[in-house]
Amino acid sequence: MSTNLFPFIFKNERWYNAEGVNDSDIGVIVDTDRAVIWFFEGPKSSARNRSSAKELLADLRQKYELYAFKRISNDTPKDILEYLEELKKHDYITRIRYFQYDLEKISKYYFYLNNIGCLLLITAFTFLIGFLFLSDTINIDQFDYFSINFNRFLFTVNLISILFISSFIIFILTSFFGVILNKRALFIYNLTTSIVVFIAFFMLRIWDIILYYEIIGSIINIRMDAIFLFVFNLDIFLLLGLIFGYVSVFTSFFESKKIRKIELKNK
Numbered sequence: 001m002s003t004n005l006f007p008f009i010f011k012n013e014r015w016y017n018a019e020g021v022n023d024s025d026i027g028v029i030v031d032t033d034r035a036v037i038w039f040f041e042g043p044k045s046s047a048r049n050r051s052s053a054k055e056l057l058a059d060l061r062q063k064y065e066l067y068a069f070k071r072i073s074n075d076t077p078k079d080i081l082e083y084l085e086e087l088k089k090h091d092y093i094t095r096i097r098y099f100q101y102d103l104e105k106i107s108k109y110y111f112y113l114n115n116i117g118c119l120l121l122i123t124a125f126t127f128l129i130g131f132l133f134l135s136d137t138i139n140i141d142q143f144d145y146f147s148i149n150f151n152r153f154l155f156t157v158n159l160i161s162i163l164f165i166s167s168f169i170i171f172i173l174t175s176f177f178g179v180i181l182n183k184r185a186l187f188i189y190n191l192t193t194s195i196v197v198f199i200a201f202f203m204l205r206i207w208d209i210i211l212y213y214e215i216i217g218s219i220i221n222i223r224m225d226a227i228f229l230f231v232f233n234l235d236i237f238l239l240l241g242l243i244f245g246y247v248s249v250f251t252s253f254f255e256s257k258k259i260r261k262i263e264l265k266n267k
Helices: 048-054 057-063 078-097 103-134 150-180 184-205 224-266
Strands: 006-012 013-019 026-031 036-041 066-073 136-140 141-150 213-216 220-221
Touching: 006 078, 013 141, 026 048, 026 057, 026 078, 036 150, 048 057, 103 150, 103 184, 103 224, 136 213, 141 150, 141 224, 150 184, 150 220, 220 224
Parallel strands: 036 066
Antiparallel strands: 006 013, 006 026, 026 036, 136 141, 141 220, 213 220
């Protein structure tokens, strides 16, 4: 931390010396080299606190009456912006340690679980495509049908359903990991993936409503155009899930490296 910069945050109607800040804080950084007080408002700070803080800036003005007041923006000197980021990182590490979270382990679990979730989707995709090639085709009333043993068909549907719901549970779980890691992007990616996968799961479970079919004895005949459209729609949701899933995988990989650097720096 720089020796010429002194941070304060506004809490309980007073200004306090700060060791770290978060997105809910309103604060200032006193820059003794430039004789400037840099003012900042966290994006999650309340309107009431912002109003009260501005009213009590007079207290700081009296203490630093020769200093200029400036709001932190993209045009603020680089060292001030970097110092503000250091304060945020310090607050983040402090809160995590308070709750006894091991960030590095959590980020690794997140990475591995996301990989497993994506592999389950790839397996489901493979079964869906394989189902089309392993079915016989017949012609009934000038329409082409897929013909397959009904029990085998149900087994395939249930197996793919299990893969879908397992992947859904994993992505729901890892979305909470994104909250723990304080990374909104990871939370959004995983939540989006889980929603997409659940839609695919729901579509698969109502196959008997969507598909045009007839059952003769132990054989089910499904209209070819209907099953192609059905599988095509499922594959679209699967591919969307894989895209969002692997974006979160690669993002978490680089995030774990960043967390490792922060942990080493703060030891």
